[in-house]
Amino acid sequence: MSPTFPARRRGKARVGAALGVSATLLAAFGTAGSAQATSATVRHGVFPTVSGAAQIRANAVGQASSDETLSYGGGIDGIGVMSGQPKVYLVFYGSQWGTQTTDANGNLKFSNDAKGGAPVAQMMFKGIGTGSEAWSGTMTQYCDGPLVSTGATSCPSGAAHVPYPTGGVLAGVWYDNSAKSPRAASGHQLGAEALKAAHHFGNTTPASNRYAYYVILSPHNTNPDHYQNAYCAWHDYNGDTTLTGGAVASDVGDFAFSNQPYNMDSGAGCGVNFLNSGSAGTLDGWTITLGHEYSETITDQNPAGGWTNNIAGSPYQGQENADECAWLKGVTGGVGNVTMGNGTYTEQGSWSNDTDQCALTHSTVS
Template sequence: MNHGTTPTVRRRAVRTSVAAALGVALLAISPTISSAATGAPGATAHRHGVLPTVANAHAVGQARHGGNTLAYGGGIDGTGVMSGHPKVYVVFYGNQWGSQGTDANGNLTFSNDPSHGAPVAQNMFKGIGTGSEQWSGTMTQYCDGPLVATNATTCPSGAAHVPYPTGGVLAGVWYDNAAASPAAATGHQLGVEAVNAAAHFGNTTAAANRYAYYVIVSPHGTNPDNYQGAYCAWHDYNGDSTLTGGAVTSPYGDVAFSNQPYNMDSGAGCGVNFLNSGSAGTLDGWTMTLGHEYSETITDQNPAGGWTNHTTGAENADECAWLKGVTGGAGNVKMGNGTYTEQGSWSNDTNACALTHPTVG
């Protein structure tokens, strides 16, 4: 992403005409704001969308929000949200990660991880749903199932909600060092790696993958799906035909996954020192993007069958990306095993961004 002296951070906005069809969540950078930033018709955004600078993020967010709330997309293959306990599998993709070790907390460490992002990613997913953190509470207001009407903006009594993820969400970690990760993996290649991960972890049925999420973490120095200069991360599922390189066949049911680049390589463009200064802020954007894609996956597992803004296509985290110094903006969230920089997510019941929210359901 931007390596110059004045990199800019941008948040996702997608063209109105393609938003519902694509539903792919991203955090991105780009030097200008186009009509895509507000979902205006005729915007020329490509699949990854166009996102505003940090300076304009709040203003564009307010214009985007207006009176709009997230609405239910009716589900894809019967899936809208993760209405069971999320299971997150972190995959370190490619032997460029270097030699593997283990830290005192049982996390995998790697010799080619200059920012030490790998153990922090694992710890963060272990921490979600612990220490009575209420960052996760915002997502529990969303639901799916036959009781929920398409385009609903509230959940009826008896609907299956996203649960509070008590005890953490990390379900497994895999260092796939059998070969090098592609220098610029396509969306299709990342999806294939997610399906391979499902097999590796023994999740070989649709039921096993109903509440599973595979975070495909590419190594330092690579450019997965040509993210450099375009965005910071995205999530999707294997069946999306708009993946670069095409959809991925899965014998194990639908597989939800994310493209998580080593986005510290992009500096401030992907959130280095976004909230905290010095070494304490090196991984600000790293944990924010990990949290962003996780929170969107559990509320829109097979985009865009879950909860999105049907005017702009934005998902819950898109509505609140790269905001700080405002209610519901980025903050340091204390979990049971540490503190992590996270962003707020859109709360339908308050019609605002929220960094914390009481558990619903």
């Protein structure tokens, strides 16, 4: 959205030219389903459905690739990107996940996880930064800190870059079965669960949350923040006053979190069998979504203080690095099967300023 940075998540009726949101982006979400129009919000950085992304792209035909260039937002509370090793915490939110057991790889699994998403999510975050995978390289070109000017489209010498996440990023896993997850948790409720997780993991200071990211995974047959028929996921930080239900007061400093629905419930709209066929493709959209929100969090930790599209009139205005490359297939930087040190996961590319295109792989920049 616009460089009025903290107020980045706006109800559709209040979004318009004054906030710099592209008409193309609004049109895509306006046709995404009645839930989006009545209950959720048009969000900067929301991961659109497959059809929503296709509409944005169709309306952008003829636009120059330079219209996708990202620029630095100046940071919020001094935070732009994760310029230290990311720490990802997976929070399985609500007793509807069912009975917990452990698989041969030490991953939590659940009796009500019919698609087997939970262990795959754990393995994917264990795998990021291992096996010399180059998917993480694209994000390392982005930076923050006092050396980086607001509006910059490249990083000056000496700036603090997103690091290559050597050795994996999974820092903790928690099943919070103390109560049922709400049928349609608000953004505030999801943020409050992330705050609860921060305390659970002992991250009780701003320093311990500077590079932490809490993925709030809602169970099958829930509709967190009314995502169904509207979008596939989003990420944010606690201080966003336009979260549905309001910002989350924190006693642990700023913290980043995401709304990760059980989006296999949305079928092809959120990527089931997007790349691979049959049972091999059941979790295509799941791993794509998890990777999408992770790559955006590490490059835009407190949205939109990090790297976003701020080009007035661009069809991609308000989007983040992964949004600009959402649901591409069979083209440069499109979705592919990425091999990591512990397996292969379906991921999407993200926007690369230095090559002016979407990239599934990239050399590490420091």
